[in-house]
Every structure is written in C-alpha cells, then in structure tokens.
Amino acid sequence: MDDLYRDYILEHYRRPHNFGVLDNATATQEGANPLCGDRITLQVRVVGDQIAAVGFTGRGCAISQASASLLTDEVKGKEVDAAAAMKASDVLDLLGIEISPARMKCALLSLETLQGALGPAETNS
Amino acid sequence: MTVTEAPAIELSAGATDFGGRIRDGRLVPEVIRRDFPIFGTQVHGQPLVFLDSASTSQKPEAVIDALDAYYREYTANVHRGIYEIGERSTASYEAARASVARFINAPDSHEVIFTRNATEAINLVAYAWGRKNIVPGDAIVLTEMEHHANLVPWQLLAQEKDGDLEFIPITDDGILRQDVYEVLLRLKPKLVAFTHVSNTLGTINPVREMIEAAHAAGALVLIDGAQAVPHVPVDVQAIGADFYAFSGHKMLGPTGSGVLWARRELLEAMPPFMAGGDMIREVHLRRSEWNDIPWKFEAGTPDIAAGIGLGAAAEYLGQLGMDRVREHERELLIYAFAALEREHPDVVLYGPMDPDIRCGVIPFNVPGVHPHDVAQVLDRSGVAVRAGHHCTMPLHERLDLPATARASFNVYTTQGDVDTLIEGLREVKRIFGAA
Numbered sequence: 014m015d016d017l018y019r020d021y022i023l024e025h026y027r028r029p030h031n032f033g034v035l036d037n038a039t040a041t042q043e044g045a046n047p048l049c050g051d052r053i054t055l056q057v058r059v060v061g062d063q064i065a066a067v068g069f070t071g072r073g074c075a076i077s078q079a080s081a082s083l084l085t086d087e088v089k090g091k092e093v094d095a096a097a098a099m100k101a102s103d104v105l106d107l108l109g110i111e112i113s114p115a116r117m118k119c120a121l122l123s124l125e126t127l128q129g130a131l132g133p134a135e136t137n138s
Numbered sequence: 139m140t141v142t143e144a145p146a147i148e149l150s151a152g153a154t155d156f157g158g159r160i161r162d163g164r165l166v167p168e169v170i171r172r173d174f175p176i177f178g179t180q181v182h183g184q185p186l187v188f189l190d191s192a193s194t195s196q197k198p199e200a201v202i203d204a205l206d207a208y209y210r211e212y213t214a215n216v217h218r219g220i221y222e223i224g225e226r227s228t229a230s231y232e233a234a235r236a237s238v239a240r241f242i243n244a245p246d247s248h249e250v251i252f253t254r255n256a257t258e259a260i261n262l263v264a265y266a267w268g269r270k271n272i273v274p275g276d277a278i279v280l281t282e283m284e285h286h287a288n289l290v291p292w293q294l295l296a297q298e299k300d301g302d303l304e305f306i307p308i309t310d311d312g313i314l315r316q317d318v319y320e321v322l323l324r325l326k327p328k329l330v331a332f333t334h335v336s337n338t339l340g341t342i343n344p345v346r347e348m349i350e351a352a353h354a355a356g357a358l359v360l361i362d363g364a365q366a367v368p369h370v371p372v373d374v375q376a377i378g379a380d381f382y383a384f385s386g387h388k389m390l391g392p393t394g395s396g397v398l399w400a401r402r403e404l405l406e407a408m409p410p411f412m413a414g415g416d417m418i419r420e421v422h423l424r425r426s427e428w429n430d431i432p433w434k435f436e437a438g439t440p441d442i443a444a445g446i447g448l449g450a451a452a453e454y455l456g457q458l459g460m461d462r463v464r465e466h467e468r469e470l471l472i473y474a475f476a477a478l479e480r481e482h483p484d485v486v487l488y489g490p491m492d493p494d495i496r497c498g499v500i501p502f503n504v505p506g507v508h509p510h511d512v513a514q515v516l517d518r519s520g521v522a523v524r525a526g527h528h529c530t531m532p533l534h535e536r537l538d539l540p541a542t543a544r545a546s547f548n549v550y551t552t553q554g555d556v557d558t559l560i561e562g563l564r565e566v567k568r569i570f571g572a573a
Contacts, residue, residue, distance in 0.1 A: 049508075049525060051510075
C-alpha cells in the first residue's frame with residue numbers, strides 16, 4: 014500500500030465531504046497557498062456557540078483536499094472554541110499519514126482557513 | 139586597474155572532441171554527466187533524474203574545483219592585497235569576468251557586473267537607471283510571461299515614480315503578440331523589458347527584432363536572459379540589447395553568482411546601486427567619488443568564489459559550444475514531445491509546440507491530478523520536477539491554471555531521463571486511477 018496516497022486519502026480527494034457553498038453562512042474565509050496555487054474558500058454557520066454547518070470550495074492537491082474534507086467532518090457540531098483551539102497535530106492525526114515538510118502547508122491550509130473564519134478579527138473577509 | 143585575460147581556449151567547430159563529450163559535432167550527455175558528481179547520488183534508492191534545471195542547474199567538477207581551489211589555496215579579498223594570494227584572487231576574479239564577457243560576446247569585460255543573481259541584476263537597473271530616468275507618466279512595456287523578477291521591480295518603480303506599466307499579451311500557445319507590441323510602442327515607452335526565453339513555457343522570443351522595434355520607438359531594452367544564457371547562444375552585441383541580466387547558477391555556475399551586462403555609456407551615467415567599499419575612488423567625510431565600472435556597482439566584498447566559479451562554468455559551456463547545447467536540447471524536446479504524445483496522449487502540454495522557437499522546458503498537467511501530487515509521486519522514482527507557478531503567477535492566471543508541473547533540461551539530460559519521466563507518469567496514473 015502507498016504510504017502517502019492511501020485509499021481513504023484518495024477517496025476524500027476524489028469525493029470530498031462538505032464540498033459546496035453554504036447559503037446561510039455566518040462567516041466566510043479564503044485561504045491560499047501561493048507556492049502551489051491552492052485556493053480554498055471555507056464557510057461556517059455558527060449557531061449559538063456551535064458549528065452547525067461547514068462547507069468548502071476550491072482546488073488543490075490530494076493532501077490539501079483530503080485535509081479539508083476530513084477537517085470539516087471533524088468540526089461539524091463542535092463548539093467554536095474547541096475548533097478554534099485545534100492544533101496542527103490534530104489535523105495530521107486526522108490525515109494519518111506522514112507529511113513531509115514540503116507538503117506541510119498543503120496539509121494545514123484548511124485548518125488555517127477555518128481558524129480565520131472562526132477568529133473574531135478575520136470573520137466575513 | 140588591469141584585467142587579467144584568461145588563456146584563450148582553442149575552439150574550432152567540430153574539430154574538438156573535448157574528452158568524448160562531443161561526438162560528430164553533437165553533445166554526448168552520457169559522457170557529460172560524468173563531470174557532475176551529483177549523479178552519483180541516489181534518491182529513494184533510485185538514481186537521480188534531475189529535470190528541474192530551469193530552477194537551478196547541477197555543477198560540473200570544473201566549477202566545484204574552482205570554488206575549492208579558491209577556498210583551499212588562495213582565499214584573499216580582491217582589489218586590495220599587496221601579497222601573492224591577494225593578487226591571485228584578484229586576477230582570478232577578473233579573469234572570470236573576462237570569461238563571462240567572452241561568453242556573451244560583450245565588447246568590454248568592464249561592462250560585466252557581478253551580482254548575486256538575475257533578480258539582483260534587474261533590481262540594479264530598476265534602482266540605479268530607473269529612479270534617475272523614469273518620471274511621472276512614463277511607460278514601461280513588459281509582457282504577460284515575465285518571471286516575477288522582471289515584473290515586481292518595475293511595479294515598485296512605477297508606483298514610486300507614477301509610471302505606467304503596459305503588457306504585451308501572449309497567444310494561447312504562449313507566443314508574444316507582436317501586433318499588440320507595435321501598438322504599445324506608439325506610447326513611446328522609456329523602457330521595454332522582457333524575457334529572452336520563458337522560464338515556464340520555454341518560448342524563445344524574437345529578441346533581435348523586438349529590440350530593433352523598441353529602439354526605433356526610442357526605448358531602451360532590458361532582456362532577462364536567465365533562461366537563455368544556459369541554453370542558447372547569446373551575443374549581446376548581435377541582438378542589440380541595452381541591459382542583459384542573467385543568473386550564474388542556472389548555467390552550471392555556483393549559487394550566488396549573477397550578471398548584469400549593459401552598454402558602457404549607460405553604466406557610466408547611472409548612479410551607484412549600493413554604497414560601501416570597493417565602489418569608491420575617494421571618500422571624504424561628506425562626499426565620495428565613484429570607482430570606474432564595473433566596480434562602481436560592486437560594493438563590499440563580493441562573492442569571490444562564486445564569481446570565479448561562474449567563470450569556470452562559462453569556460454566549460456564554451457568548450458561544449460552553445461550551438462551544440464541548443465541542438466542537444468532541441469532534439470531532446472522533440473524526443474520528449476513524441477514520447478509524451480505516444481505514451482500519455484491525455485497529458486496536457488502548454489507553450490509553443492514548435493521546437494525551433496522553444497527551449498527544453500515542458501510544463502504539463504495530468505488530468506485530475508494536482509501538480510504537487512505529480513511531483514511527489516515522480517520523486518519516488520528519483521525524478522525531480524518543479525510543481526507550482528514557477529514564479530509566473532500572472533502567466534498562470536492568463537492561462538487559467540492554478541499550477542503546472544514542469545520538466546526542464548540541461549546539457550546532462552539524456553533520453554533515458556525522459557524515459558524515466560514517462561515511466562513515472564504511468565505510476566502517477568496508477569495511483570490516482572487516471573486514464
């Protein structure tokens with residue numbers, strides 16, 4: 014089995030979960046990895062102190078798309094504070110594969126963008 | 139100050155064999171690669187197949203030895219020492235300058251300024267020439283295919299001086315629209331700045347004709363030659379350039395070496411770029427007098443070893459012969475196009491498909507697979523390609539591409555390297571289940 018491009022990673026890449034535009038988002042954030050041209054637009058709908066819905070659009074490599082797919086699954090229903098406090102290692106655990114330094118930005122783009130959407134200073138950019 | 143001439147190298151076309159590196163007038167890359175110690179390296183247990191020479195090139199023994207000798211045998215500053223190794227370092231550094239001047243057929247080695255890279259060479263012109271000569275409303279004509287190094291310095295200059303940037307568009311095949319260029323020249327631009335060879339598409343631009351047109355319109359011309367000097371014969375006098383910038387590290391030389399060539403009268407009229415030691419003739423507490431060119435533009439202790447190494451690279455390439463280098467890469471391009479068309483007809487190629495107007499640079503995409511993933515899988519076959527926007531974001535925007543993978547050649551690239559790339563692409567498709 015491939016150590017990086019495992020079946021579930023490729024599955025998330027081909028058919029990402031939560032891919033699409035939310036029509037009732039409370040915050041929208043754009044993220045980009047200028048080095049490789051990856052772009053992501055991530056939206057959340059916060060109800061009370063919880064994430065009721067989350068969606069993303071954009072294009073990127075298998076690692077960045079799978080990471081966005083897995084991360085959006087993970088934070089759905091989570092408290093905003095808990096999602097905002099997630100760390101890089103949490104995303105790497107979700108991915109479950111060895112990420113080389115050159116691909117770290119790909120793996121963490123969705124988390125940075127999510128935290129931008131949840132952060133008070135950068136909401137509704 | 140005297141400039142020591144390096145010993146001339148006997149070069150008559152076709153006559154020399156250069157130790158088997160040339161056979162029947164053609165390069166033999168399988169022999170040439172023995173000059174490059176890096177090809178003894180393995181990556182992921184595979185021999186290295188280096189297809190990212192457009193980014194930086196590998197270094198031959200001759201260059202590495204030149205660096206090594208400077209550091210082991212005669213490390214001393216240049217233009218100072220009244221002692222033997224100081225004289226040797228100065229002589230070697232200036233001989234390297236003369237080698238580089240001969241390599242691009244500069245009329246005078248004093249017109250060759252050593253910089254860190256092509257980027258610094260272009261910035262030097264933008265600061266020293268641009269800030270003196272560009273006034274509000276002046277137009278500078280660039281193109282849509284420029285590397286960021288030949289775009290951003292002009293953006294800064296235009297913002298500061300309230301100048302106007304105009305861009306020659308490209309066709310979908312990556313060829314400059316000469317009809318639009320003619321129209322833009324009616325704006326009477328002060329400067330036209332464009333790349334000799336596109337680092338992303340490989341397009342060889344018709345520099346001589348475009349420079350002639352610019353001069354007829356009263357503009358000066360800066361050519362970004364970073365991708366040209368390592369791959370095609372460059373004669374700065376024949377093409378008629380005013381400024382010609384290039385990097386040493388892409389032409390088998392060390393990192394930290396680059397060149398600005400410009401016509402003497404332009405350089406003499408320009409104020410210094412950076413100030414400090416070596417660039418002055420006389421310093422008083424409140425004023426100074428500048429040194430002659432090129433030293434006026436080389437403030438502080440330069441990268442002496444890199445300059446000497448660059449001279450060795452120019453001599454090495456000169457012995458291979460740039461006509462032969464060009465022909466080698468043109469043939470390799472034809473071979474790669476045919477192999478890709480035959481084995482991977484679904485892989486999308488960009489840039490002009492006419493090998494006569496293209497260098498050995500192949501940007502491509504595998505449908506359904508991001509270039510990053512293509513590069514990652516290829517790496518495991520030992521194949522190094524670039525993935526991303528190759529410092530040409532506006533060009534990728536123009537072609538509506540977030541990114542591309544890019545394979546690029548040099549003198550040591552073999553047909554076997556292309557075959558390994560073809561095999562590696564099969565593995566990419568296997569993993570991603572592409573057609």
